[in-house]
Amino acid sequence: MGLFPVIAFVCIAVPLVVIAFFALRRSKAAGEHPANETAEMRARTEDEFAAAEAYQEQWREEEKKHPRDTIV
8 A cells, every 4th residue: 555655656757757858948048049030130149248258258367367356
């Protein structure tokens, strides 16, 4: 009698978790790149990310030259 609840739980919960995982993965992938996104839009987004990364690197170099006040 003690084995039946465990088997029932495994037969119901495990498939539900697997289905939820794949549904979440699919919706996340669809949200990252909309279906109507053109190659031009994708290229513009890539350029914006590259510009942001270049600016971030420039900012880090400036921070190294002029560190903020530190508590001693």
